Amino acid sequence: MDELPSLPTDDNKLTIMDVPFANQTDYRAALNAVVSxxxxxxxPAxxxxxxxxKNSGRQVAPKDVLAWxxxxxxxxFK
Structure with a gap:
């Protein structure tokens, strides 16, 4: 199995790739989802x-995700 590339995180600052999360719950959920x-x-970029x-802790409509x-x-989409 290939080794996963590094993913810069900071558990104290609650950041992934220098992007801050509002709280520990959102940070951990995002981190687990991305690593999986x-x-x-x-x-990830x-x-x-x-x-x-930006969207942690709230429902996002599928059409909004697709638009993004x-x-x-x-x-x-080509």
Whole structure:
């Protein structure tokens, strides 16, 4: 199995890739989700982490997630 790339985190500052999270619960949930996805080949960009931080702890409509993905990753839709 390939080794996972490093993911810069700071448990004291509650940051992932220097993106701050509002609280420990949101930070841990995002960290667990990102690391789990990395095992399947996902390589997060800082903008992905920022999206998680901005939307942690609230429901996001699927259409809003899709709009964000289309805006940030247009090559996926060619």
């Amino acid at each position: 996805a990395m095992y399947s080949g996902f390589r 800082k903008k992905d982490i920022a999206f998680l931080a 993905v289309k805006e940030n990753y247009p090559d996926l």
